[in-house]
Amino acid sequence: MKTLAGTSGLIRLILRRDRIVLPIWIVFLVAISVSYVKQYGDLFPTPDSRVKYASNAGFITLYGELSGTSLGEFVTWRLGFVPVMIGLISILTVIRHTRVEEETGRRELLGATVVGRHAQLAAALTVTLGANLVLAILLALGMHSQNLPLSGSIAIGIEYAGTGWLFAAVGAVAAQLSASAGTARGIAIGTLGAAYILRAAGDTSAHTHGPLAWLRWLSPIAWAQQIHPYGQNRWWLGVLVLAATVVLVAVAIYLSVRRDVGSGLLPDKLGPADGNLGSPLALAWRLHRGLLAAWTVGFALLGLLFGGVAKGVGDMMRDDPGIQEAFQRMGGASGLIDSFLAGVMLLVGLIASAYAVQATLRMRVEESSGRVEPVLATATSRWQWAASHLVFSLLGPAVALLAAGVAEGLAYGAAIGDVGGQLPRLIGAALAQLPAVWVLAAIAIAIFGFFPQLSMVSWAGPVICILIGLVSAGVATASWIRDISPFTHLPSLPGGSVTAGPLIALLAIAIVVGFAGLIGLRRRDLPA
Amino acid sequence: MPAAISTEGLVKSFGQTYALDGLDLTVESGEVHGFLGPNGAGKTTTIRILLGMTRADEGTARVLDGDPWSDATDLHRRLAYVPGDVTLWPNLSGGEAIDLLGRMRGGVDKKRKAELLERFDLDPRKKARAYSKGNRQKVALVAAFASDVELLLLDEPTSGLDPLMEEVFREVVQEISDREGRTVLLSSHILSEVEALCDRVTIIRSGRAVESGTLSELRHLTRTSIQAELVGPMNGLAQLSGVHDLREDDGRVRFDVDTDQINPVLRQLTEIGVRSLVSQPPSLEELFLRLYEPEAVK
């Protein structure tokens, strides 16, 4: 196996480089999953309460269908977002250690040593698949320690690891296709997104006895989910996932022997001989437009999806007198749907903050790649350079949120025959997320301005806010913890009342922190 | 005319390491100034300070009679920079990158750009990803040479070029310096390049200038090696100052002599009587090797 020579050395290199990140992810995901058992067991002790909680159409879109009423099944259902995160992390890890290495030229350096043709791919896959296996074992032990049955605990481990394995293989294929790591990531994450949407659409349709339930069988996420841990424990679906992984890895290997190191299968086209880019803003547009388009389309799809199911939420709840009464107090069926839509808007806002941070950190990418030097050696000032990027990190999320609001307004408005009324309400609700999004962008600017080496820490902002959002949605949380998140201080729209105070305060914080960051940027060495 | 670049006592530290430790550098207007020194001597750090990207901890720097930090934007209209390690935007073509940099500096001369592309044999339609190191460097060089600026800061600009392109580079630098009177600061390791292009050089080691002057001035700092067949015994030679590594075998002596001490030594030789004499002038290589060595710092 000469083509695998050097794999063990590369594995050690990857483990050395990821020795902090990978363990953190594994421990974090296992801890969150295990902690849900007690939390949700206490909150929903009876099968009845569990079914009622899980019949929410929004939840079905997010997490899938509840397969049975035992505590294990209930918790597995509520954890439905975790496999998607595992898939995402697996994709990013594989691409980081394959295509990124090639794009930066490091692969060439290593490839000239005694390293076989397939060693890089083999090492990246070994580490990623191994990490998923470790996660699965820890998860099974953790779940079993909470007095859940052993067979089901093994089955949920297989569900999680299987999703991770399959998308690691998707990442491996995507890494062969394009010479650009960004494009490869786009292809793989797009596949994950498509799998998620197919799963959501199929599950929603199945729950309302619609005709589209078969859609979910197109989604690898659903295959793993349909194992139904703690219920039927359908092991053969685990075998299906494994087989799909093997096929995808074979495809990746097949593709990789058909291309040169550093190139992709999708050809590089020739560009124009003369350019019409002539300003930092034009350059920023070139660098950000792909990201902006991808996020805008993604947000529009989210809006369509949630807008489409919103009416069903009201229909389903109306059959239940208890819930009906509770929501009457909140303003009747429309109040119920509004609170669902407001929850969706919060989710969309949280995701938009991740986009804002990603776009802000493009400046750091430009800096550490050395591309900022020739630009700043022209008559472009640091302010102009930063401002042209910030146009996209501040207004980009606004455009994406607008797309979500418009799509949701159209879909929900069409469902209840009131487009004219719903469109402006939902656009307003989407844009109301912006002050909180901008606060997180401003924090990223400040970290980039003062502590450029720590720029990645900016991701803590959206991650913490998403965690606070996820946890406080299900469990009573101390108010000081909830108050950390700027999203807590936004009005609950549509439906809620708007007070200007908190919005103005958030905007003021964003402006002050953001400007402070720009001053830091002006004063420091660049690149640093 | 004031000097194009002058720095005094520049100090810059990165944590524990001192990249610059009191650097003095003067580049006169209109000259091509060689900037030499071993790896890690502080050349790139100096150029970054001159560009206003890095701020010196101590000392003063003036570029084109402005402050490189606070007047950065205005100064950059009048200068161009070629980094040693050129990275470009992977999805922009070379032509787009050249035009972008030119426009942000204040304008591109289309005719000049076309001429340079031709001379450097560069296909501007390729995406940056598809360029080799040398071709990326050509993109930066064309962008710099095509702009109408007074000062060029070139940081090891030819490290990836083939000999043919190296020749083109020399021609272009000579043209812009002779015909157009522009100032060039050229950091380089290639001695023949420095010898062919530079009016004056500054040699820097461990963040300090160890020598500065024209090449012939610097040559005086080195030793000439002498072989002679003498008529009589080599009395008194060893005692003369400036004589090193004296060896004798069979009536022939060999030694090195400090170039500025050559006259008294020759007098002594003729006094003894010379049958034959071979003298070898110092080579630039020797000069640099000596100045690059750690002991060279006085």
Ligand SMILES: Nc1ncnc2c1ncn2[C@@H]1O[C@H](COP(=O)(O)OP(=O)(O)O)[C@@H](O)[C@H]1O
């Ligand atoms: N950003 C930085 N952080 C830490 N050390 C640096 C940094 N930049 C340069 N140095 C150090 O400063 C010294 C001078 O570097 P440099 O100016 O790049 O040298 P040269 O260009 O002459 O090879 C080296 O020892 C280098 O390691």
Ligand SMILES: [Mg+2]
């Ligand atoms: Mg250097």
